Amino acid sequence: MTDKPLVAAGGIATPATITAVLAAGASAAQVGSALMLTPEAGTSEAHRAAFSDDAPTDLTRAFTGRRGRGIVNRFMREYGGLAPKAYPHVHYLTAPLRAAARAAGDRDVLNLWAGRAYRFAQPRPAAELISSWVEELGSRR
């Protein structure tokens, strides 16, 4: 137990999940992938397109040498098991490959970072999305 504020994070992308984590004792909920299709996000076109693929996510060291969660693609499948624990060396090694893949729109080689609830991401302005959540959360009280 702690008396510090606890922020719940990871896989939170709907008002229902926010209600659940606050009910479980969190002081706040943090969202990441839920905002990645908003026009304000710097998400590349190929990364945005991958959000419609319905592929699973997994943890991988393949892109940077440090574990991160992404939508599974060919690069993750082929190198996930081989990548050493070597951040930032692997990051620098793969950076040109990822830049070229981004430019070519090749989502089989890109680092498609995404949390488990990425399928709930919506292509709406962030303010509009969050306002709709606030409204829904208010009506649940």
Ligand SMILES: Cc1cc2nc3c(=O)[nH]c(=O)nc-3n(C[C@H](O)[C@H](O)[C@H](O)COP(=O)(O)O)c2cc1C
């Ligand atoms: C654009 C983006 C960048 C990320 N960068 C990192 C990172 O540098 N290191 C890391 O450990 N996880 C990274 N992650 C993964 C998050 O730590 C986390 O697994 C995931 O986003 C869970 O939260 P969410 O469901 O709200 O997105 C990143 C995720 C996204 C979407």
